[in-house]
Amino acid sequence: MEFRIERGALTDAVSRAARVLPARSPVPVLGGLLLDAGPGGLSVSGLDFEASARIETVADTLRAGKVLVMGRRLLDICKVLPEGPVECAVEGSRFTVAGGGSRFGLSVLPLDDYPALPPLPELRGTVDAAEFASAVGDVAVAAGRDDTLPALTGIGLGLDGSTMTLAATDRYRFAVRTLPFAGKAPDVTADVLVPARRLTEIARSLGGAGQVSVAVDAGSIGFEYAGTRTTVRLLDGRLPRHDKLFALSDPAVAVLDREPLVDAVRRVSVVADGGSPLQMTFTPGPDASVLLQAGFEDDVASQRLPAALEGAAGMTVAFNPAYLMDALSSFAGARVRMRLMGPGQRAMITGGEGTGTPTHQHLLMSVKPAML
Structure with a gap:
């Protein structure tokens, strides 16, 4: 096996494949990346028990072949290589990487022990990469992080004809985002739960991928885009x-x-220690406003902002400041609309347009206002 490749292309392919490698594994070969050089270029593959990835990139293959090497060690080498062309080859029981006067050698792992990559599930349709990446980021902030409740650490992905729905909740907040989906068939449907961490990693790698193919079966979901094929166990x-x-x-x-x-939330919540709430007091009238307050005793902060209020003589609600910041930061528009039921009840945040069914909704549970 021998091939030449640009340092940037090799680093990009190795880093994307290495994202699926397990932090620790009782099976040593799962820490490896499979490099396969052929007439069509180079593919770099990795997998663990939950996910797999195969990245194809341009390379000049001088001698076709496969090799399995420790993935994170190869990534470390790629990061310090000088810019320019890189020559890679298998020499006996060693994989060599040379470029810009630097030369590295890596021991190879047994290919026969490496599992086959899982096949891509059934293709269901395509979605715009940029919009999908944005939608995943919008809802991922609400996903749970408690591994004792594994279902809440996932992002729900639903397909219904021409619409994809993404949702996440940790019981205290619930984010939902819908976006257009080009189904392979008009009646395509799916309702699956994808690990939030894995889906976020995939979304971050999309870049300018254009269209992403989405494939789903009973046990896994797959994505194919810009020379990359990845699968995740549901x-x-x-x-x-x-x-x-x-x-x-x-x-x-x-x-x-x-x-x-x-x-204002960022500023006022500086004094909200120990999970203490941030209080919002809305005052209607010609000079309608909201007063944000946080803190206890002498350590307090407040700020007043203009706010239009409809449907109430006045209202005070309070939120976990970190949850409120996550929700507000997930929107991109100039204004937000807050639908409020009162202290200790549900509150819905959407974009400020206020017409039609919102494509992005973030539900928060308000908490008991603090005694300031």
Whole structure:
């Protein structure tokens, strides 16, 4: 096996494949990356018990062949290689990497012990890469991080004809985002639960991929884009349905400029130690405003902002400041709309347009206001 490749292309392929490698594994070969050089270029593959990835890149193959080497060690080497062409070859029981006057040697792992990569599941359709990556980021902030509740560490992915729905919840918040989906068939459907960490990694790697092919079967989900094919094992279970939860009866509605609100929440929550809440007191009228307050005793902070309030004579609600910041930061528009049911009840945050069904919704549970 022998091939030449640009240092940037090799580093990119190795780093993307290495993301699926297990941090620790009782099976040593699962720490390896499989390099396969052929007439079509180079493919770099990795897998663990939960995910797999295969990245294809341009390379000049002088001698076709395969080799299995420790993935993270190869990635470390790629990061320190000088810019320019790199020559790679198998010499006996060693894989050599040379470029810019530097030369490295790696011992090879037994190919016969390496499992076959799982096949891509059934193709269901395609989605715009940039919009999909944005949607995953919007909902991932609400995914749980408690491994004792594995279903809540996932992102629900639903397909229904021409719509993809992504959802996540940790029981205290619930984020949902819908986006267009080009189904392979008009009646395509799916309802699966994908590990949030894995889906976030895939979304971050999309870049300018254009269209992403989505493939789903009973046990796994796959994505194919820009020379990359990756699969992820699905989680068992389903997220709670959000339809009735999101239906708020006669809420008060507050509309605020998003960026000043984000800045104010960040500023005021500096004194909100120990999970203490951030309180928002809405005052209607010609000079309608919201007063943000946090802290206890002498360590307090406050800031007042303009806010339009409809449907209430006035209201005070409070939120976990970190959850509120996550929710507000997941929106990109100039304004946000808050639908409020009152202290200790549900509150819905959407974009500020206020027309039609929102494509991005973030539900928060308000908490008991603090005694400031």
